[in-house]
């Protein structure tokens with residue numbers, strides 16, 4: 001496989017997503033002086049002239065094939081772990097109405113979750129900018145993705161997770177070379193440790209939206225979805241929302257695609273799905289607020305969306321409102337029931353966060369916020385295999401007579 005050592009990139013500058021303050025490309029950036037996320041801007045006119053849809057469609061290599069839409073300058077800084085376009089699975093069980101219910105199964109990416117997209121980009125840019133030590137708070141999947149890509153790139157990682165993070169996540173982080181600590185608190189408490197220690201230790205803070213590049217990786221979900229659906233966007237997207245990078249990233253992708261004329265102005269309704277035990281974005285959306293205050297006593301089985309406070313809250317809420325979508329919370333019981341239902345009837349083992357989108361879809365269909373005629377995409381952001389499952393107690397003693405009539 002041949003890859004060019006110099007990528008053509010069209011980054012023009014970076015910008016504070018809140019104030020518009022400008023920043024130079026090819027420099028190390030964290031949050032803006034207003035304490036808000038910084039996003040990457042491209043010369044889209046030049047990008048649109050340089051590349052066409054057909055060229056993109058003919059490429060392989062998963063999300064790395066969108067290199068012109070990405071900020072990496074040198075291919076040497078890229079780690080490839082066998083990224084592939086993730087499949088879109090059409091569910092059989094849908095209400096009559098002529099619509100389509102689709103699952104974008106992100107569990108097929110390296111390390112089993114879509115966190116690979118964001119962290120692959122963050123790690124490549126960290127390497128390009130000469131950083132050596134990365135740190136982050138995580139509910140599990142982001143830590144695993146960072147450890148895998150960074151260890152391969154020769155960068156050190158220190159990772160903090162809530163002490164009730166699924167065992168498998170903590171173990172995989174350690175096995176992939178991350179220095180991982182359990183912390184008696186939630187992800188925002190872990191984030192505080194990174195923030196307070198970074199000067200002293202010399203860490204670069206890779207927290208969600210506290211550096212500009214994870215979102216560029218997550219943006220590829222939007223590019224990929226558009227390509228797979230023939231450059232037509234669906235009617236509705238249900239996204240399990242924690243820090244919200246994926247939702248914001250897809251929204252950015254759609255704007256960039258429209259700017260180069262690859263799609264029209266039609267946008268899907270963006271639906272932010274949270275759990276009732278941790279629903280700051282849903283509350284802010286219902287209150288008509290621009291920001292989402294910290295959610296106290298956050299709890300849910302869907303660990304990936306247990307994020308009590310998000311630095312990109314205003315960006316999530318903006319995208320949801322501009323798209324005429326909505327934010328919706330589902331009970332843990334509905335999440336677990338959705339997971340069982342889809343596993344037993346559709347052959348797809350969703351992660352709890354993915355199951356939350358299915359439960360939210362059912363709820364929204366019932367209350368009329370989506371229609372059976374809609375083409376709907378649910379994001380399953382990790383493989384269900386990474387999560388604890390209900391134990392099985394049935395056994396058979398092969399040395400005793402077996403009563404086959406009971407099986």
Ligand SMILES: *Cc1c(COP(=O)(O)O)cnc(C)c1O
Nearest residue numbers: 141242243244245246304353381
């Ligand atoms: C991180 C994560 C989410 C939330 O993603 P954001 O883009 O940070 O909102 C959802 N599901 C899973 C499985 C995750 O790991």
